[in-house]
Amino acid sequence: MPIEDTADTAGFRLPRSRAANERLHAMIPGGAHTYAKGDDQYPEDLAPVISHGRGAHVWDIDGNRYVEYGSGLRSVSLGHAHPRVIEAVRRELDRGSNFVRPSIVEVQAAERFLATVPTADMVKFAKNGSDVTTAAVRLARAVTGRPRVAICADHAFFSVDDWFIGTTPMSAGIPAATTELTVSFPYGDLAATEELLIRHQDDIACLILEPATQTEPPPGYLAGLRELADRHGCLLIFDEMITGFRWSEAGAQGLYGVVPDLSTFGKALGNGFAVSALAGRRELMEWGGLRHSGDRVFLLSTTHGAETHSLAAAMAVQTTYVEEGVTARLHALGERLAAGVRDAARSMDVGEHVVLRGRASNLVFATLDEKGRPSQQYRTLFLRRLLAGGVLAPSFVVSSALSDEDIDHTVDVVAQACAVYRKALDAGDPTPWLAGRPVKPVFRRLV
CATH class of the missing domain: 3.90.1150.10 (Aspartate Aminotransferase, domain 1)
Structure with missing residues (x-):
């Protein structure tokens, strides 16, 4: 010791x-x-x-x-090494972990996730938080036809990708033209956010933020963001990497009752196993699917995104959270x-x-x-x-x-x-x- x-x-x-x-x-x-x-x-x-x-x-x-x-x-x-999670992982290891077609585990994991986060209609799994936040941004740009991303300036991290890292002090290697497409708004200040949306009228594809961090959202703030996004024609994205499960099993959206267009989960979802999730409304998520008539969006396509043992871990985590409080x-x-x-x-x-x-x-x-x-x-x-x-x-x-x-x-x-x-x-x-x-x-x- x-x-x-x-x-x-x-x-x-x-x-x-x-x-x-x-x-x-x-x-x-x-x-x-x-x-x-x-x-x-x-x-x-x-x-x-x-x-x-x-x-x-x-x-x-x-x-x-x-x-x-x-x-x-x-x-x-x-x-x-939580016993329930490890047991679920071990059950899958002898059955193979990755195939040329979807595994039935992908069906079960999607059903389990959407039952836990009922504010979403569809889900797609990946390995990292950055994978899914960047996919959400890409989808927002495709749906709205707008180039700019508005991030919450008071939140520390969203992605390893250029659209975010270019805004940090570690911006070496990222073209200025990329960084210029990301703007920021202060947490808790609806007036400043609306001023930003007006200044970049018809130019901002989405507002992305952690719905809560070191402080609780001011009364009416998240609902106010929902209304601003609707009024100005952009998407509202909740980064629930931290708030997912720690605030409630369904994340901050489940606790505060404000439904984003898209949301991203990770971290606690796999209890250390690599799994993340992009979730959202069906009419938006289908832009990355095969059942629509518009231009295809390269939403998420990851070789290891549906590894069976990681999805089994996620299902065990969600079951444990719900059953054991x-x-x-x-x-x-x-x-x-x-x-x-x-x-x-x-x-x-x-x-x-x-x-x-x-x-x-x-x-x-x-x-x-x-x-x-x-x-x-x-x-x-x-x-x-x-x-x-x-x-x-x-x-x-x-x-x-x-x-x-x-x-x-x-x-x-x-x-x-x-x-x-x-x-x-x-x-x-x-x-x-x-x-x-x-x-x-x-x-x-x-x-």
Whole structure:
């Protein structure tokens, strides 16, 4: 187990992980297949390389066990190696995973999904969130005959494709002409969104946003967006990668009662297995099918989009959520964690510096400096103490596998971390507690 003395983390070392990170960088650009998993997101030389996981715990190759949060970038919401999911996957593995024609599993998976998300009429599966969000944008452009995409400026990520990445600081390699076709609107501000639609009258194909993130939508906001999209002739697309299942089994649209034209799901849908979904109204989705008379839309055509074991995992996840009330459990666990972390921060007089945000099932934390500004240095200090205490937490997003004991342990480690945080605030400089360079934001122009 990691050391418990968080007054001094000098004894906490990850030599095998450090060596494995060097090997990763030698062969894989960035040292990871997802930028958010990069070792630059962790304190220097303290980026664990994972050996295995079970439930809410993971073990690194140095032999340390951690209580894990934000599992698989929010994808493993039932916990690692969930028995019901693994059993469903194993049943399909001996039957073959990919064929020259659709498998009956595709029928069953579509029926299961549309029963879980009844606001949609049709669904098409893929492997990544980016696959389906880009397909939704392409479909919106085809249906409306308009070129521009309006994204919510307050939401962090939509796709690895040019139409979105060109708007970030990591825009190298993307033509300006592509980026100019993407405009943005602020979350929660209907007047600003309508002004944008008027300014680009008959030019915007869709409004795409996460229906909720760190704050609840203002009263009437989502319904107001629905009305604006209808009035201005564009489509409304909900990116439900995060809100799907964590807000309700049917996503935010199921909770708030506002139906988008198209929506995209992923992450929790497969509990770590690669599966995503584009869902929407039949008259729109059929543009990518064979039963219409207009121009064909190349909607989604992926060799591995219907791998049987991933679809079996998705069906098991949906059944588990519905039968076991997983969404309610995620909220209850998150509320318990949030109360404990906030109490710990207040007790160490850093309640205004270690700040929790978001819905209980999707908690993130902010680390603020002496003047209340976001600080990567204080984030580094905080993460370093969490890791040394056996808590791997780039966020505080819970999985349903967490126990009360896991949360109690987390709160104890947070309290110890906050005690060090207070010392750094009093000193006016966290540098002595960093033991290396600070962690870095994912989206930045320079390495």
